[in-house]
Amino acid sequence: MSGRYVLRRLAQVVPTVVGILVITFVLIQLAPGDAADTLSEGDAEYTRQLRARMRLDRPLIEQFWAYAKRVLRGDLGVSSTQNGRSVKGLIGEYLPRTMLLMGTAVVLSTLVGIALAARAGRRPDGPLDATIGAGALLGYAVPVMWLGQLAILVLGLRAGLFPVGGMTDPRVSYGGIDHLLDVGVHLALPVLVLATSEVAMVYRVARTGLRQESQKEYVRAAHAKGVRPDRVLSHHAMRNALLPVVTIIGTRIGFLFSGAVVVERLFAWPGMGTLLITAAERRDRPVVLGVVVVVAFALVAATLATDLVYALVDPRIRYD
Amino acid sequence: MTSRSRSGTAFLRRLLGRPAGVVALVLVVPPALAGLLAGRIAPGNPKAQAYPTFRPPSREFLMGTDNEGRALFAMVVHGLATSMVTVVSVIVIAAVIGVAVGALSGYRGGVVDGVLMRLVDMLEAVPAFFLAIVAFAVLGSDQNTLIVLLAATSWTALARIVRAQVLSVKRREFVQAARSLGSSGVRTVIRHILPNVTPAVIVVLPLLASRVVLIEAGLAFLGLGDPNRLSLGYLIANAQPHLQYYWWMSVFPGLVLTSLVLGFNLLGDAFNDVLDRPSEGQAPEGRAPARRAWPGGAGRQRVVAAAAAGAAAGPLDVAAVLD
Numbered sequence: 001m002s003g004r005y006v007l008r009r010l011a012q013v014v015p016t017v018v019g020i021l022v023i024t025f026v027l028i029q030l031a032p033g034d035a036a037d038t039l040s041e042g043d044a045e046y047t048r049q050l051r052a053r054m055r056l057d058r059p060l061i062e063q064f065w066a067y068a069k070r071v072l073r074g075d076l077g078v079s080s081t082q083n084g085r086s087v088k089g090l091i092g093e094y095l096p097r098t099m100l101l102m103g104t105a106v107v108l109s110t111l112v113g114i115a116l117a118a119r120a121g122r123r124p125d126g127p128l129d130a131t132i133g134a135g136a137l138l139g140y141a142v143p144v145m146w147l148g149q150l151a152i153l154v155l156g157l158r159a160g161l162f163p164v165g166g167m168t169d170p171r172v173s174y175g176g177i178d179h180l181l182d183v184g185v186h187l188a189l190p191v192l193v194l195a196t197s198e199v200a201m202v203y204r205v206a207r208t209g210l211r212q213e214s215q216k217e218y219v220r221a222a223h224a225k226g227v228r229p230d231r232v233l234s235h236h237a238m239r240n241a242l243l244p245v246v247t248i249i250g251t252r253i254g255f256l257f258s259g260a261v262v263v264e265r266l267f268a269w270p271g272m273g274t275l276l277i278t279a280a281e282r283r284d285r286p287v288v289l290g291v292v293v294v295v296a297f298a299l300v301a302a303t304l305a306t307d308l309v310y311a312l313v314d315p316r317i318r319y320d
Numbered sequence: 321m322t323s324r325s326r327s328g329t330a331f332l333r334r335l336l337g338r339p340a341g342v343v344a345l346v347l348v349v350p351p352a353l354a355g356l357l358a359g360r361i362a363p364g365n366p367k368a369q370a371y372p373t374f375r376p377p378s379r380e381f382l383m384g385t386d387n388e389g390r391a392l393f394a395m396v397v398h399g400l401a402t403s404m405v406t407v408v409s410v411i412v413i414a415a416v417i418g419v420a421v422g423a424l425s426g427y428r429g430g431v432v433d434g435v436l437m438r439l440v441d442m443l444e445a446v447p448a449f450f451l452a453i454v455a456f457a458v459l460g461s462d463q464n465t466l467i468v469l470l471a472a473t474s475w476t477a478l479a480r481i482v483r484a485q486v487l488s489v490k491r492r493e494f495v496q497a498a499r500s501l502g503s504s505g506v507r508t509v510i511r512h513i514l515p516n517v518t519p520a521v522i523v524v525l526p527l528l529a530s531r532v533v534l535i536e537a538g539l540a541f542l543g544l545g546d547p548n549r550l551s552l553g554y555l556i557a558n559a560q561p562h563l564q565y566y567w568w569m570s571v572f573p574g575l576v577l578t579s580l581v582l583g584f585n586l587l588g589d590a591f592n593d594v595l596d597r598p599s600e601g602q603a604p605e606g607r608a609p610a611r612r613a614w615p616g617g618a619g620r621q622r623v624v625a626a627a628a629a630g631a632a633a634g635p636l637d638v639a640a641v642l643d
């Protein structure tokens with residue numbers, strides 16, 4: 001990984017960060033009424049004074065600069081509905097639960113997707129390959145919200161295998177290992193639902209990679225010199241086929257965040273999605289904007305990390 | 321004109337010549353038509369609470385009735401109408417802006433290209449789904465706001481793809497020839513370059529459509545849809561408390577939504593297969609170069625992931641990037 005590549009990649013972050021700040025700032029400006037209107041409750045003179053004090057009477061560019069500095073310092077303001085709690089504090093409380101959900105889904109779907117691709121790749125175009133391929137198409141197309149309801153209906157309500165909502169059992173309060181098990185059982189269905197389309201995505205990318213690699217000379221050479229077919233697959237072709245799987249991790253995180261919002265709603269999982277939607281329903285603008293800013297920055301970080309890792313594992317990478 | 325319509329027929333024939341194409345059309349065309357003709361198929365107010373509640377599917381109520389005594393069939397049809405209106409509007413707007421910006425950026429290059437591409441980077445900073453949630457929290461839920469928002473965030477992926485295509489096509493000999501014969505810049509782009517870019521655009525459109533359908537339904541599911549319009553997402557959300565005993569409330573809207581999304585995804589696959597083969601008289605380089613650039617393109621990771629995975633692995637990944 002050349003230093004030059006890293007620098008150029010880092011420079012790409014700048015317009016994205018500016019974009020996040022500009023887009024959210026524009027949305028604040030588009031909203032009817034400002035903070036001064038809300039606080040003064042219609043008194044014109046008082047409104048004017050408040051505007052002056054909050055610098056809302058300054059030129060837009062100056063306000064934007066102040067907003068950008070505030071956000072970059074990590075000050076996301078104060079919730080307008082939750083007793084003046086800081087947005088940062090709220091996110092600090094809800095974000096880890098979403099990370100647990102998403103992290104489990106990412107790891108699980110990556111492993112399962114790759115395993116399926118390897119299994120299907122043993123006999124290209126065989127019945128198993130075709131079946132898994134069709135399943136992946138379907139798994140990718142099924143909307144998360146509906147898949148979640150099917151899971152609740154079949155696995156939760158009818159079969160009674162898993163709890164269908166919340167993060168812990170409210171009737172008992174466990175400690176230690178029991179608490180972890182309780183969370184794990186509640187995690188099962190949300191993760192299953194969130195991971196389904198991800199498995200499909202990883203599978204298809206890995207399978208396509210494998211198909212392309214299998215036609216290359218080095219694979220033929222490995223076969224020719226007598227390496228066992230399973231080993232050619234796992235030690236030769238698969239290694240290169242997995243590179244694209246690494247590249248899509250960054251984009252998958254964005255996908256997962258959107259999916260997590262829906263999944264949290266379905267399963268009453270108390271994470272960022274629940275925080276966001278509850279705030280949106282109550283028109284709690286600081287919280288909504290704060291969550292979106294944090295998610296957007298998390299995505300920037302994820303794509304950046306993906307690219308840098310990719311440059312590490314594939315030294316051929318050069319910035320075009 | 322005749323050659324164009326003939327190539328259109330040939331395109332359709334080749335699309336119908338492969339299973340994915342047939343299945344895609346079977347899945348997409350009926351719900352799309354139902355949505356476009358909603359007023360004819362289910363006349364009257366679909367929200368009218370005119371029937372007994374919780375009736376299972378029967379000859380009288382094809383998809384049963386819901387907790388408020390509304391016929392699910394009529395509501396699903398009108399939900400499809402919302403999906404189709406959103407999809408068609410977003411795609412038309414996004415295609416016009418995306419092709420214009422991509423062509424300008426790729427053909428002119430230099431500062432224009434730099435500025436436009438940074439603009440694209442900026443617009444892609446916030447995922448569309450989240451952007452829509454904020455906008456609705458701040459501005460209120462409204463169908464037109466949603467269309468504008470989705471169009472504003474969708475054209476960027478098209479612009480990137482068109483730009484990459486234009487960059488590769490503009491160096492080819494027939495473009496040089498046209499230029500040296502005195503063809504103006506605008507004419508060259510429209511007559512000679514854009515026709516070669518069209519396949520790459522067409523392949524992406526169904527994937528864009530499937531994403532738009534999902535976002536619209538997703539927002540409605542979260543209670544952030546336009547309250548004046550029915551949506552498949554709203555119907556699914558409405559079914560949640562009644563899942564255990566009144567399964568049809570969730571199953572029918574869900575099936576219809578899934579088949580529409582699956583159909584659009586398969587259509588993208590089929591378009592890709594059909595258009596990926598160099599047709600008669602078309603040079604092989606006419607194919608999308610962005611995907612071929614896969615192993616070396618991590619710098620532009622989003623496009624590459626889009627184009628590479630999108631083309632190779634199908635619908636998934638352009639959708640992921642579009643997100």
